[in-house]
Amino acid sequence: MRQRARTAGPCCQRSHAHAYVNRIGQRLVNGIEGEKFPFTFKVVNDPSINAFALPGGPMYVHTGLIAAADSEAQIAGVLGHEMGHVMLRHGTNQASKANLIQIPAMIAAGLFERGGMMGQLAQMGIGLGANSVLLKFSRTAENDADLFGARLAHKAGYNPVELARFFEKLEADGGRSGRMQEFFASHPNPGNRIQNIQGDMKFYPQKPYEAAALTPELVKARAIIKTLPALGKKPAQGQVQAPPGPPVSITVPNGFKAHQTSIYAIAYPGDWTVRPAQDGVSASIIAADGAVKGGSGQEDIGHGIMISFVQPQTTDINAATEEILKGITQGNPNLKISGSPQGVRIDNYVGRVTPMQGPSSMRPSERENVLVLTVMHSRGMFYGVFIAPESRWRVAEPEYQQMMQTLRFSR
Known part of the structure; x- marks a missing residue:
């Protein structure tokens, strides 16, 4: 929203991790019926466990989430969940015009791809962190996004229950690590995730699912993530800040x-x-x-x-x-x-x-x-x-x- 982008570091646009996540995302997109948002999928070099989607379809996955996932199905479940927030317009319904005009403009300018969006938005007062209205969802919205993501995962051949298992794994680890604090601050537990998804699955057409295990591609993505540079403290490229110097002079009309x-x-x-x-x-x-x-x-x-x-x-x-x-x-x-x-x-x-x-x-x-x-x-x-x-x-x-x-x- 957001303090995520400038502190988040550069997107891994050309890495195996980026291509890997994009492939998973496109499998999910193929299962969307009716209106389709132009979803895009980027990997952000940030060790915190997080993923988020913005109004209009841009989606960002932190490297910390990829490292924490036990299977491709868990990554797919989280992506489907975030796509549900977009398709169901949860963020759009809450956002002010300032958010909805300034955020897409910065996306169009490529600031996120250069690791430059989150901090600038935070400095502009458009935060996307734990207290952001744009990304702070109700428990009802979380449950709806769970079911939406579960259905997309099912259509793509992933076991939908892996979505709930991943969230429960993160919650179990929450007391030992602050890496997912921001995620759960904006994504409250709707309760009984596994039971809710399993209940919904009764209405799905029966089909075999891919084994929920570490795939060679996920292993390779994890290995690449370990080689990425640590986050820097310098302002990211794309950030425009006022330089030192006197204010620009101006002629002021009457009134x-x-x-x-x-x-x-x-x-x-x-x-x-x-x-x-x-x-x-x-x-x-x-x-x-x-x-x-x-x-x-x-x-x-x-x-x-x-x-x-x-x-x-x-x-x-x-x-x-x-x-x-x-x-x-x-x-x-x-x-x-x-x-x-x-x-x-x-x-x-x-x-x-x-x-x-x-x-x-x-x-x-x-x-x-x-x-x-x-x-x-x-x-x-x-x-x-x-x-x-x-x-x-x-x-x-x-x-x-x-x-x-x-x-x-x-x-």
Whole structure:
């Protein structure tokens, strides 16, 4: 959510472990009926026992989980369980708009693949650790995900009971190791896991399962994991933090105030509130009445803007913008691109403005309009998400255009 990504270390993208987990995941994907999310599977070099999936389908498996599994069926069961959370929209139902816009954008920028996402999100106030609303599930949700994962495992030829056996093994070891503390903080035991899954299995078509044992591939994956470097303490590639130096100067229009960092500065209406993040770069700037309560009681933004920097995988503004938008729409199925990106120049830097529309969290009976501003800078890609209900758009849009034109960047 999240303190996992920057401290998690690099993803093992080209390793046998990555290919091994991806093969298991794709076997499970083949058993999904109806709507299919574009699931992806990455291995993160982290000794803690964990696995998690984000809205839209990106899934991450810690090397500690692979090392702890007694069989491929146990890994498959955990992957199926996490896929259940995604397919049943457990995380999406709890997440605020800030989470669902900023997380996919960073996925699209490749920060996770470079080991750079979790810490930055934590610094932005979007944690994915033990107390994250995005990944903290109820016992009912856990039971539903268990049964979903068990059914996927069955279709793929794995014994579904191995899912429950693995979780019970971790719980039994919980008093002796802190490696799974974060997992069980966000995944509470629904109780009677084995009995619940065995009861559900009575309705499955009978079929033989693969032997629940150490396979040569799992043995090889474990051996490779032991050779991976220990986690470093340096900021991971992809992390954008405010460099030391004076704040960027800016001309402030009448009735506006300035939000200044050492990378950028922007003017905003005087009665709005700035909420800067720990990284010194990201921020939310919210209208006087623009903060609203989401469905799970968390705060959401109904009228305001969200700002951040990411390091895209390309320096081409069109390709980088496309990846950002792809990530946003993947994590926000109800938020649609409503027009083509328009070219702009902001402080002599090349940028794009893309309109979007979706349901308003501020006024449920109407739509909200969104402008996504992307600007390519030497330190990465600046992006801002400008949000307002449709009924306020006649006033909000020119105000947002004015704010964009006040943007200034460091040289």
